[in-house]
Amino acid sequence: MKNSISLGLDFGTESVRALLVDLEGRERAVAVVRYRHGQITQRLPGTKKDLPPDYALQHPQDWITSAARAVRQALASAKCGADSVIGIGVDFTSCTMLPTLADGTPLCLLRPFASEPMAWPKLWKHHGAQKQADRINDLARKRKEPWLDYYGGTISLEWFFPKILETLELASKVYAAADVWVEAGDWFVWQLVGGAAKELPRSTCQAGYKAMWNKKHGYPSQEFFRALHPKMANVVGEKMPGRLLAPGELAGGLCSTMAKKLGLRAGTPVSAAIIDAHAGVAGAGAAEPGTLVMVMGTSSCHMLNSTTFRSVPGVAGIVEDGVLPGMVGYETGQAAVGDAFDWLRRTLGQRNFSDLTKLAATIPAGSEGVLCVDWFNGCRTPLMDASLSGAFAGLTLRHTPAHLYRALLESSAFGVRWIVELLRENDTQVNRFVATGGLPHHNPLLVQIYADVLGEPVSVPPAKHGPALGAAILGALAAGKSVTGFSNVAEVIHSMAAPPAVRRAISTIKPRSSQVTLYNSIYPRYRRLGDALRQSV
């Protein structure tokens, strides 16, 4: 197995990352290639038509072109042949989704639809479907749909069906022409393995967290969709063909067309896709239930695997086989983290974070009275309310920009504490904390504040490419025991994401008891301020 390598393809918002890693967790090569069109927010390619401000689209050809370049660069850099690659895993932003023909051709690539925004892949952050999401939520509540419980009672405008309904209402021709509605991650895996639409490998992760699917009851009922819009009654049966597979399950072998494009061997096992943040759980070496993996970036996604299903109010998603096969994945989130830090930095007229961070570190816990509520992009868990907004209180003429910055970091930590208390109050164990994603490595002050506010040690694994590593782990899982020798999921994760060299490099930030005591008294003020704002603003 010494020369066995797995490929993780990590599709982000601006670029794709190809990671080659061996089965003992040694990184062999990594390559990042940006998408030519990036996020399409101003105008569609080749048109002069301005897009509405809430739109965010992507070009499907970018995914293939950029992935091919990244994989070839990585292979060249690792100096290894295509035969060494024993499996492929894919993680993708979500819910990024698109309409296609039955053969997988994206509608936007057809001349009649090229200038119709609704025919293009909608990026996760496309926010055109607010009204549609509102109506789905209202209807589901009225009908007391059982699946609402798995999503904290509210689904988001960023999800799968609001985006479909938006298309149906704004461009019914696109809806009619679509043979297939599909998550971009699933679409890419479908391109990798080829085959008919009815064999399309759909991930239980994307389906469960973004399309209201669950293992017991499947998708919402025909009756629900009919009540939502008569033309959508059969959306699942008519326009969502395919098989549901857990991340790590074999989607198929690499088809020859894509093998040629990527420079890989046809037949290489490909795993079902996974959402990028969720891939970070395996990538962070968290194989056991009870570990909260905090994937902290622009926004934060905090994930926990558990052996039991509990309906926890306000949790963004509870999905069996959602993160790893055989466990119940709890997804919770904070809508603005790095985004909010960066917004505040810009608002305060600071070029970078270095002065703010240096000064904030000298300010005592509690920011000398400044208290922030971190809802700058709404509150995801537990309130699931995108209309909420952020606040700074306790401000006096003595306070400096660094006070505001520290208060923001603290409020972000209070937000996590709220989530942890919610899980524990609902009989779901949380006994270890892992911080990953882009932020923890760059912001040790933030991790220390998290540890102090949580009153728990927080581990920061060295992996810089957590999601890509998670995807590569899925590739190894898909390859199977006969190829890798691993007999279960935990073995793969331990070997690839937590080998001795990595375990030695984990930094664990311990809570400081004096700070813990202080924050124990400040946290209720954060909660009270949040309550007061909800009632008054």
Place this chain on the structure above:
Amino acid sequence: MKNSISLGLDFGTESVRALLVDLEGRERAVAVVRYRHGQITQRLPGTKKDLPPDYALQHPQDWITSAARAVRQALASAKCGADSVIGIGVDFTSCTMLPTLADGTPLCLLRPFASEPMAWPKLWKHHGAQKQADRINDLARKRKEPWLDYYGGTISLEWFFPKILETLELASKVYAAADVWVEAGDWFVWQLVGGAAKELPRSTCQAGYKAMWNKKHGYPSQEFFRALHPKMANVVGEKMPGRLLAPGELAGGLCSTMAKKLGLRAGTPVSAAIIDAHAGVAGAGAAEPGTLVMVMGTSSCHMLNSTTFRSVPGVAGIVEDGVLPGMVGYETGQAAVGDAFDWLRRTLGQRNFSDLTKLAATIPAGSEGVLCVDWFNGCRTPLMDASLSGAFAGLTLRHTPAHLYRALLESSAFGVRWIVELLRENDTQVNRFVATGGLPHHNPLLVQIYADVLGEPVSVPPAKHGPALGAAILGALAAGKSVTGFSNVAEVIHSMAAPPAVRRAISTIKPRSSQVTLYNSIYPRYRRLGDALRQSV
């Protein structure tokens, strides 16, 4: 009367202004001279002893030296002789106060006290007496002191008796050595007219607004002071000699010593002093009851004369003869206005206000959801609570620095609206609005927002030196009818502060009805947010 000129001396925090103006309101000359020692906040002159952070002291010699230079410069620039000056008025920051010997010598100028901070004049903003103010308030409430009603139920740490009690407790030798405790404005007038301590001309303005004096009952009772501190039982009888005079009443003729220093004629009539902001009322041409004069600077002081006395809860001071002889003066205030604007500008990393103002003007009423509470230095009227703090709510990642700035201007206007509603609800008429002080001239956007939020036109008189002009008006009043020909206060004010040329130059900003409607719906949210903050932070 053509060559009759009055002199207004306006003692600010950093400098003194001498204004020469004739009886028809024509400015003849103005000169500003800074105090050599400015605000003494770091170390006492000639010592190496650091002062505590809340301290703000001044040097009494600076007042005389700077005033003499300013008057001589103004006389030279006006090319008029000392004989043309028919009266002198003095306005001063308050409560700026000091201990002196019976002959008026400031204790700090005596060798044994030169290095004792408590012997030096305490500037209005000296904040060393918080504990003492708290105890005075507690005791007064317990004893149900009737004078509490005139001050909104709370007196400030900046006032006269907290500062005396602070001295008694921190430096009892200073208290013992003080023959006289006196407001700086009264001390300066005393220096001008000379005479024994028992003749010391004390202003009903300073006494009424800062020393709990009122025309019916005088100062607080001996019993009250004894309960406060046994050594203070006779503070009024023993250490506060003098006569009480309304601003505009004759304090005496200029003594020969000071006449020589200032380059003026001995015997020139001198008026009793007035607080600087309060001088702005006459300076703004407001002679009639019902005009709210908003003196807007670092903080704001909103003053109103009325023919009737009403106990309005939360009003900072209600004093008969407090602003003009023969009327009841209502003083209300906002603790942070220009200060808060400047704090926000600095916090946002902006060099000046020009970009902020330009952009804020393009943002619609309501700052696209950003809501500010303007308590960055506590709330003066009506809550009289220095411990309150400011807030920004409704913040999202879309908002810019200009949104925060506009929201701050709006919150400042909401603060005034609250005060106006309070006065009206308590049967006190407010029917005209005049904006003066430093801010309105520099910030037309602010005045427009005030007009829109109040739903009333706001007049901005052209006078750049409102308080100095008000002081000069007092000088003319003190000179009397035989000299000036004016038979009452209103005639003097109309002639000197509102002659035809000035009336033509008044800019009146009208409310825009669409904005008024918007603000009518946003103002209750400001009030609710304020309530919520008080209960939760």
